[in-house]
Ligand SMILES: Cc1cc2nc3c(=O)[nH]c(=O)nc-3n(C[C@H](O)[C@H](O)[C@H](O)COP(=O)(O)OP(=O)(O)OC[C@H]3O[C@@H](n4cnc5c(N)ncnc54)[C@H](O)[C@@H]3O)c2cc1C
Ligand code: FES
């Protein structure tokens with residue numbers, strides 16, 4: 001296929017395969033070797049670039065999604081003779097040793113500073129949490145970002161993005177294999193025609209590791225990235241609708257979700273690091289049906305319904321019935337996941353999401369718990385608790401819920417509920433650890449209600 005995009009401010013046209021990685025276009029076709037390949041699986045950030053001003057890992061961006069967009073690599077900042085201020089700050093602070101991670105670090109820092117011009121140390125840590133450095137240690141890198149911020153880098157680094165709106169041109173051969181619909185109807189008609197032989201492509205963060213290892217070799221691909229309706233988050237009568245192509249970042253930034261469904265927003269915040277969050281979608285997270293996926297866990301306690309569509313219409317599936325087995329869902333072969341409906345009451349109910357793992361930007365959580373309840377005069381009603389990373393798919397904890405329902409919140413009840421939760425879960429591995437942590441997280445939620453009360 002032929003794509004056109006802006007690369008460091010210059011319009012480029014390239015002949016590519018639709019699933020070529022942006023990383024390979026940059027290093028191979030454009031000869032820009034500043035962008036590095038480390039893990040090739042979204043974990044290290046060495047390949048990070050800005051796509052339409054947002055940080056992404058270029059090892060996980062397919063060429064088909066680069067058409068018409070604006071790419072900034074480290075070569076677009078400055079040269080060694082004439083570095084831009086952020087690069088100079090890295091050099092002055094001694095933040096560079098072998099330099100392998102630095103292009104990614106610099107672009108992650110720029111992505112932060114263009115949004116938050118005077119970030120706190122915590123914000124810097126979070127912004128760089130997806131970038132690994134094997135030699136310098138992070139202290140000098142953090143100091144370099146602070147130095148550039150103190151020079152007003154954030155205020156100066158804005159640049160106009162170049163966009164195009166024409167569609168990419170597929171070769172005659174590719175036309176039967178790659179589809180880039182602009183509407184849900186078009187996507188559904190294609191899926192109806194080919195069934196699950198036609199693979200839906202979202203942000204590709206789950207797709208690429210499997211594609212790289214040969215676990216997925218899609219015969220046909222339907223890229224969903226141009227369907228605006230699937231990216232929407234909007235009020236629909238008594239529900240909030242979150243489209244399946246809404247990214248973790250879009251979920252984190254939405255004020256209605258923050259006000260009514262903070263547990264869901266927290267799960268998006270704790271899903272990977274910024275370069276992943278900017279690409280990872282709600283639909284991909286649900287459709288992958290991983291036992292360790294984060295977003296389904298709060299959805300289970302918030303009464304969510306999954307909207308699935310085919311050429312005949314739509315149906316709403318309660319999230320409890322959506323997962324049917326390990327990596328299996330209730331979606332039929334001709335169905336597309338359109339989004340999720342979240343029922344909104346007059347006021348948000350107390351709720352929480354907790355995740356435990358070894359690294360903040362970790363792919364898999366080891367334990368996650370979500371909980372919600374309506375509390376009146378110290379009595380717990382409509383208690384919902386769900387756990388992730390324990391079994392084949394995330395699920396509710398009916399025994400602990402029933403134990404708490406209708407009871408008066410007290411210190412003794414909290415201890416008993418924590419013990420009940422530990423007994424109820426049956427993790428496949430690391431059982432002692434997971435049981436202890438789950439009990440503690442249930443305790444944490446109930447204690448937060450007591451403090452609140
Ligand atoms: C470094 C790294 C860290 C990660 N950290 C986390 C984490 O902390 N927590 C977590 O939960 N996940 C994490 N993930 C996993 C992944 O980012 C999420 O599952 C993400 O939400 C997948 O969305 P996507 O758009 O990238 O999916 P894709 O890779 O595009 O698609 C995944 C699957 O979903 C299907 N699909 C996509 N959209 C639809 C649709 N609308 N209808 C039907 N099927 C569809 C695809 O066909 C495919 O089978 C991480 C991944 C990486 C690489
Ligand atoms: S090479 Fe490690 S995130 Fe892309």
Ligand code: FES
Pocket residue numbers: 095096097098099100101102132133134135136
């Ligand atoms: S400077 Fe060597 S990996 Fe970071």
